[in-house]
Amino acid sequence: xxxxxxxxxxxxxxxxxxxxxxxxxxxxxxxxxxxxxxxxxxxxxxxxxxxxxxxxxxxxxxxxxxxxxxxxxxxxxxxxxxxxxxxxxxxxxxxxxxxxxxxxxxxxxxxxxxxxxxxxxxxxxxxxxxxxxxxxxxxxxxxxxxxxxxxxxxxxxxxxxxxxxxxxxxxxxxxxxxxxxxxxxxxxxxxxxxxxxxxxxxxxxxxxx
Numbered sequence: 001x002x003x004x005x006x007x008x009x010x011x012x013x014x015x016x017x018x019x020x021x022x023x024x025x026x027x028x029x030x031x032x033x034x035x036x037x038x039x040x041x042x043x044x045x046x047x048x049x050x051x052x053x054x055x056x057x058x059x060x061x062x063x064x065x066x067x068x069x070x071x072x073x074x075x076x077x078x079x080x081x082x083x084x085x086x087x088x089x090x091x092x093x094x095x096x097x098x099x100x101x102x103x104x105x106x107x108x109x110x111x112x113x114x115x116x117x118x119x120x121x122x123x124x125x126x127x128x129x130x131x132x133x134x135x136x137x138x139x140x141x142x143x144x145x146x147x148x149x150x151x152x153x154x155x156x157x158x159x160x161x162x163x164x165x166x167x168x169x170x171x172x173x174x175x176x177x178x179x180x181x182x183x184x185x186x187x188x189x190x191x192x193x194x195x196x197x198x199x200x201x202x203x204x205x206x207x208x209x
Contacts, residue, residue, distance in 0.1 A: 100135030
């Protein structure tokens with residue numbers, strides 16, 4: 001399974017420039033590929049749940065408070081299981097997210113979700129394990145594949161940011177549906193994750209007029 005390394009990124013950029021002139025121009029505008037992989041898989045999943053439907057700033061604040069509850073130990077399933085729902089609520093988590101995070105911790109602790117084996121599993125197998133957890137759907141699992149496992153060929157056709165970027169970059173009149181988004185992403189494979197990162201970064205480009 002292809003993972004993010006200096007060599008694989010170089011191959012990805014060469015491929016994307018060759019197969020897609022629009023992506024090639026975007027790469028030149030955005031600059032070097034700088035995706036930072038979160039190696040602590042459990043922490044990455046907790047953060048993904050915390051961040052659902054709230055601002056980035058609020059999510060960071062709550063994440064810090066959750067981690068403070070188990071300090072000085074690192075965030076782990078075992079550490080969270082020892083906390084009561086009231087303690088988790090004190091970090092700013094909603095009752096629903098307390099249930100989600102508790103379910104994640106319990107399934108990891110029980111071995112139903114085998115984080116230590118994820119490196120040896122295919123993308124599809126990782127997604128199947130993760131969607132067992134309350135509050136984790138396919139999109140969250142896809143983001144985990146990119147930002148925690150560093151998988152190179154993940155494309156999330158339901159991601160609004162990606163659909164909006166494709167519309168803007170390729171001059172479409174409306175947001176592409178799932179099938180159209182997949183069609184635009186097909187030439188990017190087997191490096192769809194790298195192309196997706198550049199699509200997300202396209203919103204940081206200041207128009208020059």
